[in-house]
Ligand SMILES: Cc1cc2nc3c(=O)[nH]c(=O)nc-3n(C[C@H](O)[C@H](O)[C@H](O)COP(=O)(O)OP(=O)(O)OC[C@H]3O[C@@H](n4cnc5c(N)ncnc54)[C@H](O)[C@@H]3O)c2cc1C
């Protein structure tokens with residue numbers, strides 16, 4: 143089996159997630175080569191052929207250009223698998239490549255069981271095994287699902303690639319994440335509110351528990367998107383990454399993008415009415431209760 | 447201007463899921479159904495664009511069994527002009543490639559100026575259908591959009607990247623965008639608009655007319671993930687639970703010292 147690994151570069155640096163692709167290929171026992179729009183100054187530690195397009199020229203991600211570069215490498219390498227990270231780069235580029243190849247695409251692979259790829263379903267409450275029917279397969283890997291057992295090593299054989307493809311899409315610039323807000327990464331205790339709080343009037347319940355535990359309060363994305371809590375307090379892949387001594391998730395289902403921001407917490411408590419909520423998979427304690435009843439009681443007992 | 451928005455009906459994710467008898471999908475009985483969360487943002491943006499540009503016409507398209515018409519009515523009540531229901535009892539077995547090709551087949555000769563989809567569906571979560579349809583129609587497409595403006599035929603959108611960084615990109619219509627959470631504030635349909643929606647056109651098409659490709663993959667097994675061992679699950683009266691939790695925190699964390 144042959145795999146083409148689509149590594150990622152941002153701000154002149156190779157993203158560490160690129161090594162997750164290497165781990166995946168190793169686990170499958172596949173021969174691999176790598177594709178990167180990046181820089182000669184930031185090469186991956188990898189033994190194999192690296193098809194390298196210059197990020198100076200193709201710096202900002204442009205779907206049509208990156209697709210064309212990749213398709214030319216695929217035509218040459220004829221891989222069975224084209225492997226991406228399930229990132230804003232990967233989930234944008236992968237379907238375009240899949241359509242061009244007429245290949246199946248399997249998104250957000252978390253493991254491989256007896257040769258079948260496994261993906262989360264229904265907000266990670268369920269898992270599915272997939273049987274692919276096409277010759278080539280495009281896959282994207284869930285962030286963190288595959289890890290190298292050793293530090294990466296090696297030196298790639300670099301083959302430069304280039305294209306003059308025109309694109310209908312124009313890159314106009316980056317906008318930095320909203321600055322300001324509280325630096326939650328310093329807090330020892332974080333109590334976070336999820337959509338389960340129901341309405342903004344219930345926020346004081348969460349803030350109350352945070353105070354009683356001498357910590358800060360945070361929130362999941364829907365709570366922030368609804369303007370119930372300031373964006374500066376969002377935890378997750380598009381918010382802050384935290385690792386407090388204690389994280390209390392109140393009315394949070396446990397979507398992967400939320401977990402990405404808090405799973406390294408030392409101790410995790412979840413309060414949820416749904417016993418099957420995926421947060422239960424990583425919580426040290428899951429309290430099956432209505433937060434509106436439980437949290438004020440807990441706060442009162444702590445302050446007593 | 448002609449606008450298309452594609453929506454999917456999904457189970458409420460707080461439902462108690464059961465595995466269907468053949469274990470290749472979840473049991474569709476006893477579930478509450480709703481509009482895919484991401485698609486609510488797509489519908490809202492489409493409605494806003496329809497209001498912004500004079501003489502616009504907005505079609506909402508949904509592939510699924512009869513019951514999806516309930517969800518389509520919500521989109522009509524939010525401000526879509528007409529519905530196209532591709533009636534398919536087996537849509538749950540269709541892969542993203544098939545769903546996208548049906549959308550593309552429907553849209554190919556209708557000269558839509560803008561197509562909106564959700565970034566991903568909550569049940570499949572593949573994040574494929576929108577971009578695939580865009581590729582099949584040879585349209586410029588922009589995914590994961592958290593900000594959208596349209597002026598003089600030009601789309602300017604912000605794509606959300608990791609860590610909250612955004613990439614601003616632009617292209618000319620016709621184009622397709624896939625909508626991310628937080629793009630706007632989806633409206634609640636008002637009662638008069640719900641009544642009006644009942645009289646709006648809802649066309650039904652058959653799968654056979656639109657499906658011209660073979661599936662690329664199938665789900666062979668669906669199951670609940672194994673619970674991580676060691677995690678405690680506590681149920682009972684709230685007062686007892688609070689006492690227990692305080693005890694646990696004292697024993698296992700340094701925070702109540
Ligand atoms: C690219 C991308 C990036 C994202 N980035 C982030 C991010 O940075 N951070 C983030 O949080 N999300 C992010 N998301 C969104 C993420 O996928 C989920 O949609 C989100 O985390 C869900 O938030 P939630 O758990 O609060 O809400 P829901 O998933 O709606 O869960 C609500 C939970 O509350 C429970 N509940 C309901 N009522 C009660 C009650 N009375 N008492 C107790 N429990 C109750 C329910 O059982 C349910 O489990 C991102 C998504 C994408 C696609």
Ligand SMILES: Nc1ncnc2c1ncn2[C@@H]1O[C@H](COP(=O)(O)O)[C@@H](O)[C@H]1O
Pocket residue numbers: 452453454455482484485488507508509510537542545562563564565566567568570571572573574575576
């Ligand atoms: N059955 C369907 N009918 C109409 N649109 C759909 C359907 N399935 C998916 N879509 C659209 O494609 C988007 C992405 O879906 P997915 O690729 O399944 O994650 C959704 O947000 C919808 O806008």
